[in-house]
Amino acid sequence: xxxxxxxxxxVIRQVFEDEARPLSPAEVLSLSRKxxxxxxxxxxxxxxxxxxxxxxxxxxxxxxTTRYERAEMDHHxxxxxxxxxxxxxxxxxxxxxxxxxxxxxxxxxxxxxxFGMCQACNGEA
Amino acid sequence: xxxxxxxxxxVIRQVFEDEARPLSPAEVLSLSRKxxxxxxxxxxxxxxxxxxxxxxxxxxxxxxTTRYERAEMDHHxxxxxxxxxxxxxxxxxxxxxxxxxxxxxxxxxxxxxxFGMCQACNGEA
DNA sequence: CTTGTTGCAAAGCTTTTGCACAATC
DNA sequence: GATTGTGCAAAAGCTTTGCAACAAG
Numbered sequence: 001x002x003x004x005x006x007x008x009x010x011v012i013r014q015v016f017e018d019e020a021r022p023l024s025p026a027e028v029l030s031l032s033r034k035x036x037x038x039x040x041x042x043x044x045x046x047x048x049x050x051x052x053x054x055x056x057x058x059x060x061x062x063x064x065t066t067r068y069e070r071a072e073m074d075h076h077x078x079x080x081x082x083x084x085x086x087x088x089x090x091x092x093x094x095x096x097x098x099x100x101x102x103x104x105x106x107x108x109x110x111x112x113x114x115f116g117m118c119q120a121c122n123g124e125a
Numbered sequence: 126x127x128x129x130x131x132x133x134x135x136v137i138r139q140v141f142e143d144e145a146r147p148l149s150p151a152e153v154l155s156l157s158r159k160x161x162x163x164x165x166x167x168x169x170x171x172x173x174x175x176x177x178x179x180x181x182x183x184x185x186x187x188x189x190t191t192r193y194e195r196a197e198m199d200h201h202x203x204x205x206x207x208x209x210x211x212x213x214x215x216x217x218x219x220x221x222x223x224x225x226x227x228x229x230x231x232x233x234x235x236x237x238x239x240f241g242m243c244q245a246c247n248g249e250a
Numbered sequence: 251c252t253t254g255t256t257g258c259a260a261a262g263c264t265t266t267t268g269c270a271c272a273a274t275c
Numbered sequence: 276g277a278t279t280g281t282g283c284a285a286a287a288g289c290t291t292t293g294c295a296a297c298a299a300g
Contacts, residue, residue: 100237
């Protein structure tokens with residue numbers, strides 16, 4: 001099973017580069033169709049699944065929707081704007097965060113998400 | 126529209142009391158059917174939606190699934206066990222957590238979730 | 251009795267899959 | 276040319292809704 005380079009795959013990968021924030025399959029489809037108008041949604045789902053399998057993307061569930069973002073990023077967290085429904089990255093983490101979990105439990109990872117209004121939407125309000 | 130007391134509603138409310146952790150609709154259905162075997166899933170979804178509307182439950186999305194928990198709890202966070210797929214409460218919070226968000230953004234709330242193995246599953250491994 | 255509630259089944263959504271055709275290597 | 280990738284449409288999950296029968300007050 002050798003991976004082939006295709007126009008569709010290129011465009012989808014480029015969308016993640018350009019947006020630089022977690023994207024839902026619907027967002028990826030919509031953004032990619034600006035380049036390839038006939039792009040099928042199944043292709044988007046398959047490309048995302050493949051990229052997750054290849055370790056290029058990781059899923060993050062924010063606000064009820066599963067979104068995907070580039071795996072290469074440093075550890076960070078998220079902000080979800082309840083006005084424009086976009087999710088943004090927040091660099092950094094917090095000290096002593098694992099003190100919340102009892103010793104006998106094994107932590108593999110953690111996710112921290114803030115909800116509110118992003119700068120753009122907050123300014124308009 | 127006066128709310129009526131029904132056997133189904135009582136059982137569903139009791140399940141949330143007894144489990145004392147965030148439950149998915151499927152978990153609620155399964156647990157409630159131990160008492161009312163003929164309970165329909167639509168009834169569970171409707172009861173949950175009603176309780177959310179009444180401010181008795183709040184939705185929390187953990188590990189891709191939407192779960193619901195009693196709203197009366199103090200601010201806290203969650204641990205999701207990747208082995209048994211259950212979500213647990215973690216009392217407390219972390220200092221200075223909002224330092225991650227730029228000043229110009231408006232924070233309404235935040236969610237913190239740890240993923241790993243709960244004590245029970247970790248012991249078995 | 252009046253009207254909210256239930257269970258079933260159908261409908262909606264989002265995500266996945268089957269298949270014939272197209273594209274890559 | 277052999278095989279992977281694509282697009283369409285059908286299928287599979289999960290959640291919501293329409294509706295006739297039921298039951299609470």
